[in-house]
Amino acid sequence: xxxxxxxxxxxxxxxxxxxxxxxxxxxxxxxxxxxxxxxxxxxxxxxxxxxxxxxxxxxxxxxx
Amino acid sequence: xxxxxxxxxxxxxxxxxxxxxxxxxxxxxxxxxxxxxxxxxxxxxxxxxxxxxxxxxxxxxxxxxxxxxxxxxxxxxxxxxxxxxxxxxxxxxxxxxxxxxxxxxxxxxxxxxxxxxxxxxxxxxxxxxxxxxxxxxxxxxxxxxxxxxxxxxxxxxxxxxxxxxxxxxxxxxxxxxxxxxxxxxxxxxxxxxxxxxxxxxxxxxxxxxxxxxxxxxxxxxxxxxxxxxxxxxxxxxxxxxxxxxxxxxxxxxxxxxxxxxxxxxxxxxxxxxxxxxxxxxxxxxxxxxxxxxxxxxxxxxxxxxxxxxxxxxxxxxxxxxxxxxxxxxxxxxxxxxxxxxxxxxxxxxxxxxxxxxxxxxxxxxxxxxxxxxxxxxxxxxxxxxxxxxxxxxxxxxxxxxxxxxxxxxxxxxxxxxxxxxxxxxxxxxxxxxxxxxxxxxxxxxxxxxxxxxxxxxxxxxxxxxxxxxxxxxxxxxxxxxxxxxxxxxxxxxxxxxxxxxxxxxxxxxxxxxxxxxxxxxxxxxxxxxxxxxxxxxxxxxxxxxxxxxxxxxxxxxxxxxxxxxxxxxxxxxxxxxxxxxxxxxxxxxxxxxxxxxxxxxxxxxxxxxxxxxxxxxxxxxxxxxxxxxxxxxxxxxxxxxxxxxxxxxxxxxxxxxxxxxxxxxxxxxxxxxxxxxxxxxxxxxxxxxxxxxxxxxxxxxxxxxxxxxxxxxxxxxxxxxxxxxxxxxxxxxxxxxxxxxxxxxxxxxxxxxxxxxxxxxxxxxxxxxxxxxxxxxxxxxxxxxxxxxxxxxxxxxxxxxxxxxxxxxxxxxxxxxxxxxxxxxxxxxxxxxxxxxxxxxxxxxxxxxxxxxxxxxxxxxxxxxxxxxxxxxxxxxxxxxxxxxxxxxxxxxxxxxxxxxxxx
Numbered sequence: 004x005x006x007x008x009x010x011x012x013x014x015x016x017x018x019x020x021x022x023x024x025x026x027x028x029x030x031x032x033x034x035x036x037x038x039x040x041x042x043x044x045x046x047x048x049x050x051x052x053x054x055x056x057x058x059x060x061x062x063x064x065x066x067x
Numbered sequence: 068x069x070x071x072x073x074x075x076x077x078x079x080x081x082x083x084x085x086x087x088x089x090x091x092x093x094x095x096x097x098x099x100x101x102x103x104x105x106x107x108x109x110x111x112x113x114x115x116x117x118x119x120x121x122x123x124x125x126x127x128x129x130x131x132x133x134x135x136x137x138x139x140x141x142x143x144x145x146x147x148x149x150x151x152x153x154x155x156x157x158x159x160x161x162x163x164x165x166x167x168x169x170x171x172x173x174x175x176x177x178x179x180x181x182x183x184x185x186x187x188x189x190x191x192x193x194x195x196x197x198x199x200x201x202x203x204x205x206x207x208x209x210x211x212x213x214x215x216x217x218x219x220x221x222x223x224x225x226x227x228x229x230x231x232x233x234x235x236x237x238x239x240x241x242x243x244x245x246x247x248x249x250x251x252x253x254x255x256x257x258x259x260x261x262x263x264x265x266x267x268x269x270x271x272x273x274x275x276x277x278x279x280x281x282x283x284x285x286x287x288x289x290x291x292x293x294x295x296x297x298x299x300x301x302x303x304x305x306x307x308x309x310x311x312x313x314x315x316x317x318x319x320x321x322x323x324x325x326x327x328x329x330x331x332x333x334x335x336x337x338x339x340x341x342x343x344x345x346x347x348x349x350x351x352x353x354x355x356x357x358x359x360x361x362x363x364x365x366x367x368x369x370x371x372x373x374x375x376x377x378x379x380x381x382x383x384x385x386x387x388x389x390x391x392x393x394x395x396x397x398x399x400x401x402x403x404x405x406x407x408x409x410x411x412x413x414x415x416x417x418x419x420x421x422x423x424x425x426x427x428x429x430x431x432x433x434x435x436x437x438x439x440x441x442x443x444x445x446x447x448x449x450x451x452x453x454x455x456x457x458x459x460x461x462x463x464x465x466x467x468x469x470x471x472x473x474x475x476x477x478x479x480x481x482x483x484x485x486x487x488x489x490x491x492x493x494x495x496x497x498x499x500x501x502x503x504x505x506x507x508x509x510x511x512x513x514x515x516x517x518x519x520x521x522x523x524x525x526x527x528x529x530x531x532x533x534x535x536x537x538x539x540x541x542x543x544x545x546x547x548x549x550x551x552x553x554x555x556x557x558x559x560x561x562x563x564x565x566x567x568x569x570x571x572x573x574x575x576x577x578x579x580x581x582x583x584x585x586x587x588x589x590x591x592x593x594x595x596x597x598x599x600x601x602x603x604x605x606x607x608x609x610x611x612x613x614x615x616x617x618x619x620x621x622x623x624x625x626x627x628x629x630x631x632x633x634x635x636x637x638x639x640x641x642x643x644x645x646x647x648x649x650x651x652x653x654x655x656x657x658x659x660x661x662x663x664x665x666x667x668x669x670x671x672x673x674x675x676x677x678x679x680x681x682x683x684x685x686x687x688x689x690x691x692x693x694x695x696x697x698x699x700x701x702x703x704x705x706x707x708x709x710x711x712x713x714x715x716x717x718x719x720x721x722x723x724x725x726x727x728x729x730x731x732x733x734x735x736x737x738x739x740x741x742x743x744x745x746x747x748x749x750x751x752x753x754x755x756x757x758x759x760x761x762x763x764x765x766x767x768x769x770x771x772x773x774x775x776x777x778x779x780x781x782x783x784x785x786x787x788x789x790x791x792x793x794x795x796x797x798x799x800x801x802x803x804x805x806x807x808x809x810x811x812x813x814x815x816x817x818x819x820x821x822x823x824x825x826x827x828x829x830x831x832x833x834x835x836x837x838x839x840x841x842x843x844x845x846x847x848x849x850x851x852x853x854x855x856x857x858x859x860x861x862x863x864x865x866x867x868x869x870x871x872x873x874x875x876x877x878x879x880x881x882x883x884x885x886x887x888x889x890x891x892x893x894x895x896x897x898x899x900x901x902x903x904x905x906x907x908x909x910x911x912x913x914x915x916x917x918x919x920x921x922x923x924x925x926x927x928x929x930x931x932x933x934x935x936x937x938x939x940x941x942x943x944x945x946x947x948x949x950x951x952x953x954x955x956x957x958x959x960x961x962x963x964x965x966x967x968x969x970x971x
Contacts (some may be wrong), residue, residue: 009568011151014348025141026317027310034304040288041294041303043134044363051141051356058148059349 013061021054075212075401082402083238083314083409086259091240093258104254106346112257112333113351114264116143116324117358118197118411119204120482122267122404125359127381129366135300138313141360142320144352150344153325153334157344158605160335166329167915168424168492172676175255175499175600176507177593180234183426183678185511186492188517190328191461192526193488196481196551198415198465199472200409205231205757206469208404212397215472233410234465236459243417244454253417257337260414263406277396278368279386286364291369291825302367316483322493323486328418332854381764412462420457428453433682448636450674453893472533483565484525491517491572494580503597505580508587513580520556520572525564528553560827592681605709607937620688622659625667628687632674641670663690683773699889751797753796753931756874759791799932806939813943820893820964824886831872838879840872847886851893854967855944863940863948866933867960874958875903890945891966898959904952912950913938937962 023029026049034040096103120801121139128136147153156171165171169190172299173183242255283289300929324330338344369383376388385405388396429450498505523540531538531553544551554564556571560629589597629638645666658662664684670678764782768774775784807813828844835842871882885896904912913934934948941948945965952958 009344014148015219015455016151017868018145020094021145021148022317025145025610026314028308030310030313031307038291038842041306044303047134047137047141048304048360050357051144051352051806054144055349055356058352061346062348 014039014056014058017054017058024050072213078398079405082405083234083802086262087238089262090255090259094242094245094255100612102254102339103258106343107350108258109343111261111264111354113339113347114354115260115329115333115410115459115479117267117407119201119404119408122271122407123360123381123384124370124482126365126383129302129362130370130380134305134363135313135316135358136314138364139320140355141898142317143324144322144355145317146321147348150348154341155603156345157335157341159500162287162603164669166336166425166673166676167418167422168326168328169426172492172495172499172510172678173426176819177590177596178678179507180430180678182507182510184430185514185674187426189488189491189514190422193485193921194328194415194419195461195464196467196468197485198412198461200469200481201412202228202232202465202469205405205408207382208385208401210307211382212401223240228469229466232462235409236462238351239413243413243458243590251960252339252903255814256413257333259578261412263410264354267403270352270399271358272361273396274384274388275365277393279361279364281389282372282387283368289364289368293369296371299370300369310564312566315569316713319483319486319490319565321509322490324491324680326489326943328422329414332414332418341925353490405874407457416458416461418686419461420454424450425679429675429679430477433679445634446631450632450675454894479531479926484529487521487525487565487568490569491521493574494577495789498580499600502600503601504584505582505597506587506589506828507593509580512583513576516579517572517576520575521568524553524556524572525568528564562840589863618690619687620659620664622655622657622663625659625663629667629670632671693834726969750800757793762788799936802937806936812952813856813859815854815856817852818855818860819850820853820860821850821886823857823860824864824884827861827868828884831865831868834859834869835872837945838872838880839878840875840882843883845883851888852965853964854891855964858971859940862963866937867897870896870933871899875899882958888966892963893966894961894963896961898957898961903954903956904950904958909950909952942968
C-alpha cells in the first residue's frame with residue numbers, strides 16, 4: 004500500500020490553513036488602511052501570496 | 068487607423084492562425100514522441116479557467132461587490148492544495164482510460180450508460196449558456212471597437228457573432244478531432260491554451276498598469292480618491308455581512324476548478340505526467356493572483372472616470388484605454404479577451420462533444436438495428452463525424468442561447484449558475500473515490516435530486532428574471548405555496564441566490580446519495596469497480612483486473628471490434644504494443660483470455676467511453692455472470708493475499724532481526740572463548756617465570772655443595788622472593804576468579820573511608836620512606852561514611868598506592884592523596900609525578916596482565932592483576948575507577964564510591 008507522501012500532506016495542511024485565513028471571521032479583522040492601501044486588499048493578497056510562496060517551497064523542494 | 072474594421076478582422080484572423088500554428092506544432096511534436104507539455108505548460112493551460120467572464124466580468128463584479136470576486140480564485144487555490152485528491156483522480160483516470168467526467172462517474176458506478184447520459188445532460192444544460200456568454204463577450208468587444216470605426220464590415224444578413232461561432236467550431240474541429248486517440252489527449256490544444264493564457268495575462272496586466280499608473284497616480288492615489296467618494300468607499304472594505312456568501316463561493320469555485328468539463332479535461336485527461344501537478348499547485352494560483360491584482364483598481368478607476376453609470380462596467384477594460392486614445396493597448400486587450408473566450412470555448416466544446424458522442428449518441432447507436440446490421444463497417448470515421456457534428460451543434464446551441472438571451476439576466480449571471488450545476492457532480496465523484504459503499508442507485512438519486520433543486524432554485528428563477536417565464540414561483544411559491552418560493556425554499560430567506568441554491572442542492576444531493584446508497588446493493592460489476600477506484604493504488608497490477616472476468620471469447624472477434632471503432636491502422640499499432648508487453652512476437656499468437664478481453668475493453672473505453680465499451684465487448688464475448696457474492700469473494704481473497712504477504716514480510720523481518728541477534732551473541736561467545744584461552748596462556752606464562760628461576764637456583768644449590776655461604780644466602784633470598792611472588796599471583800588469580808564468578812565473600816557495612824585511606828597510607832609508609840618518595844594526604848578528620856567492605860576498600864587503596872610508588876622516580880617522587888565529596892559520591896584521588904600514561908596505555912592497564920611500562924624490556928614490577936581487581940571491587944560498590952593522565956605529567960588514579968542514600 005502506498006503511503007501518503009509528506010509533500011502531499013504538507014500541501015493539504017497548507018490548504019486547511021488557508022481556509023480559515025481567507026474566510027470570515029478572520030477576514031473581518033483587517034480594517035482601515037495599511038501602507039496607504041485598503042487593509043482588506045492588502046490582507047487578502049498578502050495571505051494569498053504567502054500561501055502560494057509556501058506551496059511553491061514545499062512542492063519544489065528537492066529530496067523529499 | 069488602427070481601429071478600422073478590416074484591420075481588426077485581419078488581426079483576429081492572424082491571431083487565430085498563430086494559435087493554430089502553435090497547436091499544430093504541439094501535435095507534431097507529440098506524434099514524434101517529443102512532447103512539449105512541460106510542467107509549466109500544464110500549469111498555464113489550467114488557466115483556461117479564466118474565461119472572458121474573468122477578463123471582462125471580474126471588473127464588473129468588483130464595481131458592485133468589492134473584493135468578493137476574489138472568492139472565485141481563492142477556492143481553486145485551496146482546492147489545488149489538496150493534491151492527493153486530484154492525484155488520485157488522475158491515477159484512476161489513467162488506469163481506467165477515462166476520457167470525461169461523465170465517463171468517470173459512469174465507470175465507477177458499474178459502467179452505467181444511464182449515469183453517463185445523466186451527467187452529460189447536466190453538463191450540457193449547465194455549460195452551454197456559459198459558452199453563450201463567451202460568444203457574447205467577444206461580440207461585445209467587437210462592437211465596442213467597431214463603434215469607433217465608420218465602415219461596415221459585414222453585410223447586414225451576416226451576424227458577426229455567428230461568424231465567430233462558426234470560426235470557433237471550425238477551429239475546434241480542426242485540432243480537437245484530428246484522430247481518435249485512445250487517451251483523448253490533445254497536446255496541440257493544450258499548448259495553444261497555455262499560449263493563450265500567457266497572452267490574456269499580459270494583456271490584462273498591461274491595461275491594469277496603464278490605468279493605475281498612466282491614468283491615475285498609482286495604487287494608493289487611486290484608492291485614496293475612491294475612499295473620498297462615498298459610493299466607492301464601500302467597495303474598498305470587506306463586507307462582513309456577506310460572510311456566508313463568501314464561504315459558499317469559495318466552496319463553489321473550489322468544486323468548479325475540478326468539475327467543470329473543461330477543467331476536468333485539462334487537469335485530469337490532458338495530464339501527461341503526474342509530477343506536473345507539483346508545479347501547477349503553486350504556479351496556477353500565482354497566475355490567478357496576478358490576473359486579479361488590478362481588478363479592483365480598474366473597477367474604481369472606471370467608476371471614477373465614467374461617473375453616473377454611463378458605461379457598462381463589464382467593458383471598463385476596453386473603454387478605459389479607448390477613452391485615452393490608447394488604441395494599440397485596446398487592441399491588445401481585445402486580443403486578450405479573444406484568447407480568454409476562445410480558449411474556454413475550444414476546450415469546453417471538445418470535452419462536451421466527447422461526452423455527447425460517447426455517452427448520448429453511442430448508446431443510442433449501439434442499440435439501433437442499423438448499426439448491428441452492418442457489422443463489418445469501420446466505425447472510426449463515423450465516431451469522428453459524430454464528434455464534429457456535436458461540436459458544431461454545441462456551438463450553435465450556444466449561439467442560439469446568446470441570441471435569445473441578449474442582455475437578459477439569464478446570460479449575465481450564468482457564470483456562477485454553471486458552477487452550481489457542475490458542483491452537483493461532487494458527491495458522486497468524491498464518494499466514488501473514497502467510499503466503496505456508494506452505489507449506482509445512490510449516485511443517480513443524488514444527481515437527479517441536486518439537479519432538480521438547482522433547476523428550481525437557480526436556473527428557472529434566472530429565466531423568470533429575464534421575463535421568459537412567469538415569476539410566480541419565485542415571488543409567491545409554486546402553486547402559491549409560500550414554502551416553495553424558489554429562492555427562499557422552506558422559508559430559508561436572507562441568503563443570496565447562489566448560496567441558497569448551493570446549500571439546498573448539495574443537501575438534497577448528498578442526502579439522497581448517502582441514504583439511497585446505504586439502502587441498495589451494488590451489482591457485481593459495480594462492486595468490482597468500487598474496489599478498484601477506492602483502492603486504485605493497490606490495484607495497479609493486471610491480475611486482479613483479469614480475475615474478475617470469466618467467459619469465452621475469440622481473438623478474431625475482439626480484434627474485429629477494435630478495428631471497427633479504432634480503424635485498422637490504429638488497432639494494429641495498439642495490438643502490437645500490447646503483444647510486446649506480454650512478451651509475444653505477434654498478437655495472433657495470444658490466447659483469447661481474460662487479459663486480452665480486458666485490453667480490448669480498455670482500448671474501446673478510450674474511444675467510446677467505458678459504458679459503451681462494456682456493451683460492445685459483451686456483444687462479442689460470452690461472459691459468465693459471476694454474481695455479487697463471487698466478485699466480493701475474489702476481491703476479499705485478493706485483500707487476504709495481500710494481508711498474508713504483509714504478515715509474511717513482517718515475520719521474515721523478525722526472523723532476520725533474531726538471526727542478527729544470534730550472530731552477535733555467537734560473536735561475543737567466540738570473543739570470550741578467545742579471552743579465556745589468552746588468559747590461560749598468560750597465567751601459565753606468568754606462573755612459569757618465577758618457577759623457572761626457583762628451579763634453576765634450587766638445582767644449582769642441590770648440585771654444587773661447594774657454593775659459598777654468601778652465594779647460597781643470596782640464592783635462597785631470591786627463591787623466597789619468587790615464591791612470595793608466586794603465592795601473591797595465585798592468590799590474586801583466585802581472587803579475580805571469585806570476583807568474576809560472583810562467588811567472592813563480601814562483608815558490607817558502614818565504613819569510614821577517610822580512616823581506610825589513612826590506614827593504607829600508614830601501612831605503606833615504610834615503603835615510601837625506603838624509596839625516598841614523599842606521600843602527602845589531604846584528608847578530612849573523619850568520614851565520610853560509605854556502604855562497603857572495609858578490607859576490600861583497603862585492598863584497592865593499597866594497590867593504587869603501591870602502583871604509584873613503583874612508578875615514581877626515587878628521591879624526587881611525590882604522591883598526593885585527596886579525598887572529597889561531590890554529587891552524592893566520595894571521590895578518592897591518588898596522584899603521582901611519575902612518567903604518566905598515554906591515552907592508549909590508560910585504557911589497557913585495566914585489562915588483566917597488562918602492566919604499565921615496557922614489559923618486554925624491563926622486569927615486570929607487578930602481577931598485572933591489581934588494577935582489574937580494584938576496578939571490579941569499586942564497581943561492585945557502585946562506583947568507578949579510572950585514570951586521568953598525560954605522558955610526562957604524572958598519573959591521577961581516581962575512584963568514586965556512592966554515599967549511602969539518605970534515610971527517608
